[in-house]
Amino acid sequence: MTGAEVLLMVDDRPSTFTRYAARELSGRLVLLRFAETAQDLPEEYLVETAHLPAFWVREGVPAEEEAKRYREWAAGLPVPPTRFCNPSEPRQAAAQRFAGLAGLPHLTGPQVTLVRDKAAMKQRFRELGLRTAEFARVRSAGEIGRFAGRHGWPLVLKPVDSFACVDTHRLSGPGDLTGIDLGARRWMVEEHLGGTEWEVCALILDGEVLDAWPSAMPCRPLDIVDGAMNANISVGTGEGPPVDLRALVQRIVTGMGIDHGYAHMEFFLIDGEVYAGEIGLRLAGCEIPANHGHAYGFDVFGATLAVYLGRRPELDYRERRCAGDLLLPLPGSGRIRRITSREEILAMPGVVDAVLKVGAGDPVTARRASHNASGYAHVVGRSVGEVEARMREVLDRFAIEVVPEREADAVPL
Structure with missing residues (x-):
C-alpha cells in the first residue's frame, strides 16, 4: 500500500485484520490499547506487534486527560496519526470519544448510539422507511409478558448493546426468564422473525x-x-x-x-x-x-x-x-x-x-x-x-x- 498518512487503530484483541495491518502498514500504523483489555492480548501477540508504537489508555483516568497525554506522546512520533480505525464493537463508544478528543476522524456520540443501541438503531431504520421486527425496551418480566401478549411467543431478549449473541435469548414463554438478571443491563425484546x-x-x-x-x-x-x-x-x-x-x-x-x-x-x-x-x-x-x-x-x-x-x-x-x-x-x-x-x-x-x-x-x-x-x-x-x-x-x-x-x-x- 502507498500513501503517507498514519492510522491509529484500536487493538483490543488479536484478529486477522489487525495482524494484516501490522504487516502492511509498518511505519504508518499506531496501536491504541485500553488497559482494561490487556488480558485479551496474549504475550506472543504483544511480541509479534512490538515493532509498532502503541499508546495505552489507562483505566480509571478521565478520557480528556488521556487524550491530552496521547497528543503529547503522538507529537514525538515521526508522523503522528491523522486517521482512525476502530474494529472493536464493545469499545465503540470509548474509542470514538477518544478519537474525537484526539482530533481524529470519528463517529459522533449520536452516531455511536445509532450503531450500538439496537433499539435506537431500529427506530432510525423505521424513520428511514425500512421494515423491522416489532420491538420494545424492557426492564421487567411484566413488560416482557405484555409485549408477548401483543406480539406472541417466541420472542428475542437481548441487551441493547450486545454483540455476537452474548446474553441474547430466544424465549418460548415466561419460564425461559429463569436465571436472567434483568437489572444487570439495559434490555430490549423483539418479535422472532421467520424467513x-x-x-x-x-x-x-x-x-x-x-x-x-x-x-x-x-x-x-x-x-x-x-x-x-x-x-x-x-x-x-x-x-x-x-x-x-x-x-x-x-x-x-x-x-x-x-x-x-x-x-x-x-x-x-x-x-x-x-x-x-x-x-x-x-x-x-x-x-x-x-x-x-x-x-x-x-x-x-x-x-x-x-x-x-x-x-x-x-x-x-x-x-x-x-x-x-x-x-x-x-x-x-x-x-x-x-x-x-x-x-x-x-x-x-x-x-x-x-x-x-x-x-x-x-x-x-x-x-x-x-x-x-x-x-x-x-x-x-x-x-x-x-x-x-x-x-x-x-x-x-x-x-x-x-x-x-x-x-x-x-x-x-
Missing part, C-alpha cells in the same frame, strides 16, 4: 457505498450458540438475495450520516420483503471479511485499510465463487486432550486455509457466544450448497476432546 436471515458487508468512502457483499448463514446465530453449525458463506455467485444491497446499505449510511468505514448488516427476507435487523460500523465478526476476499479474489483487508486512510480502493475482483468460514467447535471448558491437526483439515475437500487457536494440552474456556470456537477453516466451492456440504464433511471428520481440569491433572494428556 431467511442474510448478512451484507459494505465499504464506504465519502458517504458512498462502494460495494456490498452478501453472506448466507446455514444456521441462525441464535441456533449457533445452542450448538448448530457456526458458519458464514460469502456468495460471490448469483445466488445472493434478490435485493439491491448497495441501495439498502446506502439508505442507512446516508440516514446515519456515515462518512467512511466497513459496515456489517444483518437482515431478513420474508415473502420477498426486507426486514432490517442490525448494523455495525466495524469489520464483521469471525472471519467473514476474509470470506469475501476468497470469494471475489481480491485483497479485502487492503481495501478496508484504504477507506480508513481516506483513499478509494481498487475493487479488482478476479474470482466469482462461494467461500465461507467454518468455526470449529469448542465443546466445553477444561483442557484439550486431542484435536485434529491443521494439516489434516487442509487436506479435506474445499479447504483453502485453516487456523487452530488451541492445541493439545491447552486450557480452554467455552462461552455462549457466536464466536466461540477452537479455530476455523475457510472452505470454497461453486455454490452455497457445495460449500455447506464440504463444511459438514469437515465437521464430521474434525475431532476435539476437552476434559475437565481435575481429570486432565489426573491423567497424562
Whole structure:
C-alpha cells in the first residue's frame, strides 16, 4: 500500500485484520490499547506487534486527560496519526470519544448510539422507511409478558448493546426468564422473525457505498450458540438475495450520516420483503471479511485499510465463487486432550486455509457466544450448497476432546 498518512487503530484483541495491518502498514500504523483489555492480548501477540508504537489508555483516568497525554506522546512520533480505525464493537463508544478528543476522524456520540443501541438503531431504520421486527425496551418480566401478549411467543431478549449473541435469548414463554438478571443491563425484546436471515458487508468512502457483499448463514446465530453449525458463506455467485444491497446499505449510511468505514448488516427476507435487523460500523465478526476476499479474489483487508486512510480502493475482483468460514467447535471448558491437526483439515475437500487457536494440552474456556470456537477453516466451492456440504464433511471428520481440569491433572494428556 502507498500513501503517507498514519492510522491509529484500536487493538483490543488479536484478529486477522489487525495482524494484516501490522504487516502492511509498518511505519504508518499506531496501536491504541485500553488497559482494561490487556488480558485479551496474549504475550506472543504483544511480541509479534512490538515493532509498532502503541499508546495505552489507562483505566480509571478521565478520557480528556488521556487524550491530552496521547497528543503529547503522538507529537514525538515521526508522523503522528491523522486517521482512525476502530474494529472493536464493545469499545465503540470509548474509542470514538477518544478519537474525537484526539482530533481524529470519528463517529459522533449520536452516531455511536445509532450503531450500538439496537433499539435506537431500529427506530432510525423505521424513520428511514425500512421494515423491522416489532420491538420494545424492557426492564421487567411484566413488560416482557405484555409485549408477548401483543406480539406472541417466541420472542428475542437481548441487551441493547450486545454483540455476537452474548446474553441474547430466544424465549418460548415466561419460564425461559429463569436465571436472567434483568437489572444487570439495559434490555430490549423483539418479535422472532421467520424467513431467511442474510448478512451484507459494505465499504464506504465519502458517504458512498462502494460495494456490498452478501453472506448466507446455514444456521441462525441464535441456533449457533445452542450448538448448530457456526458458519458464514460469502456468495460471490448469483445466488445472493434478490435485493439491491448497495441501495439498502446506502439508505442507512446516508440516514446515519456515515462518512467512511466497513459496515456489517444483518437482515431478513420474508415473502420477498426486507426486514432490517442490525448494523455495525466495524469489520464483521469471525472471519467473514476474509470470506469475501476468497470469494471475489481480491485483497479485502487492503481495501478496508484504504477507506480508513481516506483513499478509494481498487475493487479488482478476479474470482466469482462461494467461500465461507467454518468455526470449529469448542465443546466445553477444561483442557484439550486431542484435536485434529491443521494439516489434516487442509487436506479435506474445499479447504483453502485453516487456523487452530488451541492445541493439545491447552486450557480452554467455552462461552455462549457466536464466536466461540477452537479455530476455523475457510472452505470454497461453486455454490452455497457445495460449500455447506464440504463444511459438514469437515465437521464430521474434525475431532476435539476437552476434559475437565481435575481429570486432565489426573491423567497424562
